[in-house]
Amino acid sequence: MxxxxxxxxxxxxxxxxxxxxxxxxxxxxxxxxxxxxxxxxxxxxxxxxxxxxxxxxxxxxxxLTAEERADAALAEAQQKIDAAAADTRRRTEQAMLATYGSEDALRRVFAERTAIVDNNINTALYNVASLREALAAQLLSAGNRELAGQKVSDKQAGEIRQRHTELLAQLRLQAAFEQQRKAMEVEIAESLARYRELKGIAPPAAPDAAPAPAPTQG
Structure with missing residues (x-):
């Protein structure tokens, strides 16, 4: 014990x-x-x-320091974005194969989107031309008044500034639509190439080069 x-x-x-x-x-x-x-x-x-x-x-x-924690959070967020993009790409490709039975069907979808963008470009071009013509007419009128020794009214000067602002805005829209059209051309080419790859379809053969002209007899 x-x-x-x-x-x-x-x-x-x-x-x-x-x-x-x-x-x-x-x-x-x-x-x-x-x-x-x-x-x-x-x-x-x-x-x-x-x-x-x-x-x-x-x-x-x-x-970790505050900067290192921020970098780590950014890297983690980027990894999630990349993973989501890869998953979206995979599901898009699966949907592409299931939805479009032929390359022509896929082209028709792109043709509809292209028509919309082309219509936006044409509208912007028309608006730019109209605004430019109206602005030129207002500037000519204001210039003639000044040459005649008359003062340009505040109303007319305000209209000129407004028309100029509208013209710049339409020019930006036109540039944006044209850039969108170029991006679509790249997207279409890449999508068609990927569709052919997934379907096992050989890409169309490039056209043969034109034969060289026969040498002339001297």
Whole structure:
């Protein structure tokens, strides 16, 4: 009984020590080890050891800076965007194969989209021409008034500024529609090439080059 009583505190102490840790980290060129972790070392890279057995129980990387956290978040977001784009591409290709039984059917869809964009371009061209003609007429009228020694009215000057602003806006629209049309041409070519690849269809043969003219007899 006496031996059991004396051994109990020692067992309890050993049990408590089994969870105690030893921390080791670097401060510049110095290696620091302690059974307590000071606040200034919380964000440092460190190793943790079991104080009783001496075995390493964990290795903690240093905390990221705000800039590093932002970079990591950006990289993670980009990975998600890339994965979503790849998944969308895969589902689009599957839908392409299931929906379009022939290349002509796919071309008809692109033809409808192309017609819409071409109509937008033609409308913008008409608006630009009309606004340019009206602006030129207003500028000519204002110039004639000045040559005649008359003052250009505030109303007329305001109309000229407004017409000029509208013309610039239409020119931007026209440029945007034309850029959209060029992008569609690239999209159409890439989609048709991918469709042929998925279907195992050989691309159309390029037209043969015209034969060279026969040399003239001297």
């Amino acid at each position: 006496l031996l059991a009583t004396l051994a109990a505190p020692a067992l309890a102490q050993n049990k408590g020590d089994s969870g105690k840790k030893l921390y080791c980290w670097d401060e510049g060129s110095r290696r620091i080890c302690s059974d307590t972790l000071p606040p200034e070392a919380v964000n440092s890279a460190r190793q943790e050891f079991n104080a009783r057995s001496g075995t390493r129980s964990a290795e903690i990387q240093r905390a």
